[in-house]
Amino acid sequence: MDITTADRQPKNRVALTINGDRHDLEIHPWVTLLDLLRGPMQLSGTKKGCDHGQCGACTVLIDGERMNSCLKFAVTLDGAEITTIEGLGRPENMHPMQKAFVEHDAYQCGYCTPGQICSAVGLLKEGKAGTREEIREMMSGNLCRCGAYVNIADAIEDVMGQEARCGIREAAE
Amino acid sequence: MLNEKNIFGFPLPRIDGPLKTTGTAPYAAEYHDPGMLFGHAFYATIASGRIVSIDTAKAEAYPGVVKVYTHKNRPDTASSDDAWKDEVAVPGHPLRPLENDRILYDGQPIALVIAESFEAARDAADLIQVAYEADEPHTNIEVEKAKSYVPPEARKEAFLPTDPRGDAEGAYEAAPFKIDAEYVQEGEHHNPMELFGTTVIRGEDGYLTVHDKTQGSQNSHDYVCGIFKLKPETVRVVNAYVGGAFGSGLRPKHQLFFAVMASLDLKRSVRVEMSRREMFYLTWRPATVQRMQVAADAEGRLMSVRHHAVQATSLYEDYQENVVNWSGLAYKCDNVKLSYELAKTTLSTPGDMRAPGAATGFLALESAIDELAYKVGMDPLEFRVKNFVTYDQNDDLKLTSKALDACYREGAKRFGWSKRSQEPGSMRDGHDLVGWGTATGVWEATLSPAEAKVRLFPDGKITVMAAASDIGTGTYTILAQIAAQNLGQTADRVSVLIGDSTMPKTAVEGGSWTAASSGSAVQAGCLEVKKTLLSLAQKMENSPLAGAEVEDLAIRDNRLVLDKNDQMGLAIADILGSNGMSSVEGHGKIAPDEEQAKEWVSYTHSAIFVEVKIDAELGVPRVTKIVSAIAAGKIINPKTARSQILGGVVMGLGMAMQEEGMIDHRTGRIMNHNLAEYHIPAHADVQDIEVIFVEEEDDKASPIGVKGLGEIGIVGVGAAVANAIFHATGTRHRHFPITIDKIMEGLPAR
Numbered sequence: 073m074d075i076t077t078a079d080r081q082p083k084n085r086v087a088l089t090i091n092g093d094r095h096d097l098e099i100h101p102w103v104t105l106l107d108l109l110r111g112p113m114q115l116s117g118t119k120k121g122c123d124h125g126q127c128g129a130c131t132v133l134i135d136g137e138r139m140n141s142c143l144k145f146a147v148t149l150d151g152a153e154i155t156t157i158e159g160l161g162r163p164e165n166m167h168p169m170q171k172a173f174v175e176h177d178a179y180q181c182g183y184c185t186p187g188q189i190c191s192a193v194g195l196l197k198e199g200k201a202g203t204r205e206e207i208r209e210m211m212s213g214n215l216c217r218c219g220a221y222v223n224i225a226d227a228i229e230d231v232m233g234q235e236a237r238c239g240i241r242e243a244a245e
Numbered sequence: 246m247l248n249e250k251n252i253f254g255f256p257l258p259r260i261d262g263p264l265k266t267t268g269t270a271p272y273a274a275e276y277h278d279p280g281m282l283f284g285h286a287f288y289a290t291i292a293s294g295r296i297v298s299i300d301t302a303k304a305e306a307y308p309g310v311v312k313v314y315t316h317k318n319r320p321d322t323a324s325s326d327d328a329w330k331d332e333v334a335v336p337g338h339p340l341r342p343l344e345n346d347r348i349l350y351d352g353q354p355i356a357l358v359i360a361e362s363f364e365a366a367r368d369a370a371d372l373i374q375v376a377y378e379a380d381e382p383h384t385n386i387e388v389e390k391a392k393s394y395v396p397p398e399a400r401k402e403a404f405l406p407t408d409p410r411g412d413a414e415g416a417y418e419a420a421p422f423k424i425d426a427e428y429v430q431e432g433e434h435h436n437p438m439e440l441f442g443t444t445v446i447r448g449e450d451g452y453l454t455v456h457d458k459t460q461g462s463q464n465s466h467d468y469v470c471g472i473f474k475l476k477p478e479t480v481r482v483v484n485a486y487v488g489g490a491f492g493s494g495l496r497p498k499h500q501l502f503f504a505v506m507a508s509l510d511l512k513r514s515v516r517v518e519m520s521r522r523e524m525f526y527l528t529w530r531p532a533t534v535q536r537m538q539v540a541a542d543a544e545g546r547l548m549s550v551r552h553h554a555v556q557a558t559s560l561y562e563d564y565q566e567n568v569v570n571w572s573g574l575a576y577k578c579d580n581v582k583l584s585y586e587l588a589k590t591t592l593s594t595p596g597d598m599r600a601p602g603a604a605t606g607f608l609a610l611e612s613a614i615d616e617l618a619y620k621v622g623m624d625p626l627e628f629r630v631k632n633f634v635t636y637d638q639n640d641d642l643k644l645t646s647k648a649l650d651a652c653y654r655e656g657a658k659r660f661g662w663s664k665r666s667q668e669p670g671s672m673r674d675g676h677d678l679v680g681w682g683t684a685t686g687v688w689e690a691t692l693s694p695a696e697a698k699v700r701l702f703p704d705g706k707i708t709v710m711a712a713a714s715d716i717g718t719g720t721y722t723i724l725a726q727i728a729a730q731n732l733g734q735t736a737d738r739v740s741v742l743i744g745d746s747t748m749p750k751t752a753v754e755g756g757s758w759t760a761a762s763s764g765s766a767v768q769a770g771c772l773e774v775k776k777t778l779l780s781l782a783q784k785m786e787n788s789p790l791a792g793a794e795v796e797d798l799a800i801r802d803n804r805l806v807l808d809k810n811d812q813m814g815l816a817i818a819d820i821l822g823s824n825g826m827s828s829v830e831g832h833g834k835i836a837p838d839e840e841q842a843k844e845w846v847s848y849t850h851s852a853i854f855v856e857v858k859i860d861a862e863l864g865v866p867r868v869t870k871i872v873s874a875i876a877a878g879k880i881i882n883p884k885t886a887r888s889q890i891l892g893g894v895v896m897g898l899g900m901a902m903q904e905e906g907m908i909d910h911r912t913g914r915i916m917n918h919n920l921a922e923y924h925i926p927a928h929a930d931v932q933d934i935e936v937i938f939v940e941e942e943d944d945k946a947s948p949i950g951v952k953g954l955g956e957i958g959i960v961g962v963g964a965a966v967a968n969a970i971f972h973a974t975g976t977r978h979r980h981f982p983i984t985i986d987k988i989m990e991g992l993p994a995r
Binding site: 116160 | 259263265267272362363435436438490518520718719885889891926927928931933
């Protein structure tokens with residue numbers, strides 16, 4: 073294919089559920105989920121930090137699993153449920169992880185923060201991290217240049233503790 | 246319980262937190278406008294030379310492309326260097342993107358593609374073809390230092406090396422213990438997580454609202470107006486949220502130029518965002534070679550300090566830092582000689598990166614001091630305490646405060662320093678070698694001229710306005726706290742409007758001066774509010790405040806009252822209502838006190854304690870414990886203050902062990918221009934860090950008693966890590982970063 077005619081290639085149809093809303097879209101095959109979210113969808117809470125899967129700023133939840141949205145072509149996600157930072161909670165109704173980030177000052181400039189939070193929510197769902205050491209290891213795909221790592225670990229541990237307590241209560245009931 | 250009495254010192258969560266944690270806070274490249282165009286830069290792939298030909302035909306033919314700009318068709322701009330010099334410019338000729346066919350460094354932008362979509366602009370840029378005539382690159386500081394020179398024009402008077410004092414050579418020769426060593430530091434790249442980006446929204450009347458990633462909206466505003474000859478009132482620059490900068494956003498970047506140029510030329514809204522790769526082709530912490538010659542007597546008194554530094558700069562500008570003057574003021578020493586030179590390289594102009602100069606200078610000074618303590622046979626902390634100095638010996642000035650002794654004491658106690666054994670390699674934890682190192686840090690505490698407007702409404706709501714920036718530093722939050730404290734309200738009553746060039750004049754956000762400067766301006770604005778209220782109240786009949794002075798007043802429960810008898814007072818609503826006003830505004834202005842500066846100077850200080858554990862066979866280093874004890878005057882918000890220090894320490898860890906712009910010196914090109922190969926600390930690299938703020942009263946550093954925290958956290962960290970690695974392994978590493986391969990080579994024989 074001659075690259076200069078690439079833009080004339082037909083667009084692909086894809087249905088995505090983003091933060092609970094279904095969208096039927098026609099997009100070029102080379103558009104990443106990240107660029108789709110930040111551009112046409114105007115969901116710029118998902119951040120672009122490297123576009124190469126190296127920084128984690130673009131982390132979203134795809135069918136509940138944390139993913140670098142810059143590494144996913146949107147056309148490959150037909151039928152997927154995508155949750156972005158906007159879908160986790162709003163300023164007046166924050167997700168427990170968002171609240172914990174505010175409480176523990178687990179950010180400074182705020183740019184890697186949506187990715188950290190989505191990654192942390194995905195991490196807890198995976199249920200693999202039991203210790204602070206494991207949190208650090210399994211969060212290492214999310215870089216923070218402001219160096220808020222200590223506070224991010226605190227925030228995640230806090231929410232992990234809340235969930236564990238809820239789990240115990242539920243089991244008792 | 247939070248009330249107006251204790252807002253200073255209260256760990257208030259950031260007021261912009263709910264916006265940042267929900268993805269609601271918009272950054273520069275996140276503003277939308279229907280019909281907006283997208284730009285993508287194309288950059289040079291040689292380090293030095295000229296463009297022989299540049300073929301843009303294929304790119305122009307690519308579907309969706311609107312225009313391709315090169316040096317051949319760039320619109321006219323201002324011709325004098327003065328117009329191109331921004332508020333933070335350095336001596337030389339500032340880069341003018343697409344000026345001509347000259348290539349001055351690898352990655353220099355040489356074309357801009359503007360298209361209807363981001364993807365089209367990016368893909369079309371790949372179709373540009375260039376033929377170059379390449380010159381020899383010069384990028385290795387260890388080679389280029391042979392041609393070093395004293396910069397003919399100083400960037401700042403204060404950056405010039407202090408005059409020699411005493412007889413540094415003679416004292417060195419006569420002293421029984423001495424160190425003569427060279428320290429090399431590779432270049433670093435800031436890499437804030439947000440990519441540099443600018444969105445220009447063009448109004449129907451041609452008015453430009455420019456959302457720019459910058460540390461100073463007014464700096465970007467004045468730069469754009471100067472080079473494009475625009476009327477100041479036709480442009481507004483906004484930097485409401487800045488995704489980190491660390492100094493890289495002090496000077497305007499080429500994406501700002503490109504976005505405004507294309508918007509003016511095409512009469513459309515335009516966004517230009519950099520790629521991560523491009524972030525390596527601009528402002529960087531320069532590679533530096535430092536020679537330290539230090540000597541002590543048998544009692545551990547510092548007898549002589551000589552410090553010579555050579556830093557890399559570009560072909561077109563003489564960027565300079567204060568690297569060496571710290572060595573004349575950190576310790577008591579009567580024989581000092583300091584010198585500083587530059588070396589030209591075919592790299593982009595370096596720029597300020599967190600604690601510019603100090604982070605570099607203390608790397609060498611605090612390594613050498615540690616080496617000297619070992620020569621004398623003294624505990625390295627004891628050696629530092631022994632050479633404590635109570636004034637600024639460089640300029641013979643008094644210090645407004647210096648609680649560094651408390652940092653040493655409290656930091657050492659918390660760390661458990663007294664359990665340290667002096668002998669290198671003597672401490673172990675199972676298979677690991679354990680090393681404990683320490684270092685001192687100093688940064689200047691300065692004020693820059695600043696203004697702020699404060700408006701108080703009858704219901705107690707407050708609006709604070711200033712062109713200050715919050716680059717993650719917590720400016721929004723502390724300005725709210727300062728206004729609330731001064732006007733007797735809670736911080737949730739305060740709206741802070743910053744990051745906007747139309748707001749009251751503020752310098753760029755840098756140098757750790759924002760809290761002290763803008764904070765004091767807000768306090769001054771609050772005082773003006775109270776003064777106006779008082780004069781209005783005193784005009785009222787039978788005023789209970791007749792005869793009162795503004796110093797006697799407080800605001801409680803939305804009433805202006807006598808502080809000592811709050812039964813005496815008037816409701817603010819009544820004061821304003823009876824004068825037909827709906828609010829009252831105060832305009833605060835502050836500037837450094839030049840009279841005071843003749844006698845006094847202010848610094849922040851720190852003591853850092855680091856534990857490293859190193860795998861005895863593989864050399865894998867882990868920094869397992871850090872205590873950073875800080876003396877920085879009044880702490881307005883311990884939560885955001887602690888975060889500033891944590892951030893500095895983490896970046897210091899990167900400086901010590903990871904960060905290194907790798908250049909292929911044969912081609913002069915940067916090899917690791919991405920976050921997979923340029924390593925910065927990640928979660929797993931950072932274990933627990935303890936921050937201590939020691940008590941320090943200071944009534945001179947700034948009107949609000951604040952000294953600033955943005956830089957001090959990083960200063961000394963690199964040396965403390967190096968000293969800990971020495972203590973663990975017995976090997977001195979003088980080439981930074983100290984990566985695992987270097988540690989492995991220096992492991993003790995088994």
